[in-house]
Amino acid sequence: MTVAFFILALLTVAGTAAAMGLRNAVHCVLALTLGFAGVAAIYLQLDAQFVGLTQIMVYVGAVAILAVFAIMMTHSPGPAKPAAYSSYWILGGLVAAAVFAVLAWAIHSDSASLQPEVTVQQIGDALMHHFVLPLEIMGLLLTAALIGAVVIAMDRSEEPK
């Protein structure tokens, strides 16, 4: 179990670090796909099958594609253009390293480990009974986000017909 975890963790960290470190934005998104898939595999390893498959569908399937389309539509600079980093990159890197140091220092506690047995039917039951109000609100939020994204991204420069 630990060997599988360390392989997956290495894959995830390598993918996400490449996604934040490479110069070409398209390469960044491709590396990000690897990182998201690694996180999904870690969910599967943690016995959360439904969340793992949702992660693959939403992040690898939708968010990465959206990011690629956004890069295409904004003509982001290719690999030839220098200075992919902001002018405050030393400060930003130091802040991120300090946050990781504090979090790693804070992780101390022990825990009991049970083997949960969760089926998709249980998740559906919980969504339809105990969590039905959050589910409805989530549907409303997704509808509003869909319409809002279309309205914000709409090109108003042309004359309406």
Place this chain on the structure above:
Amino acid sequence: MNSLQNYLLLSSLLFAIGLAGALTRRNAILVLIGIELMLNAANLNFIAFWRFGLNPSALTGVMFAIFSISVAAAEAAVGLAIILAAYRHSKTTDLDQMNSLKG
């Protein structure tokens, strides 16, 4: 080091990578991707604490992770739409050049 601590360390490393990207990249799309990475780290924490917690049959961690993934998807769609609108306005996605509010 038990296994929960391994997952928490991985999650905080993911968070730090996302934070570093969000703070240092110049491309607005990659900054948004860094924010998505930080959300992923939080989801990993939810799942890890659910899996190693005292009452995993309550499904709270899984439910929170599912709702969090949905909110992240909505946030990515609206965020990229805002980046497109800002690109149409200022003809760049370089955050160092979007400085018209700078004093």
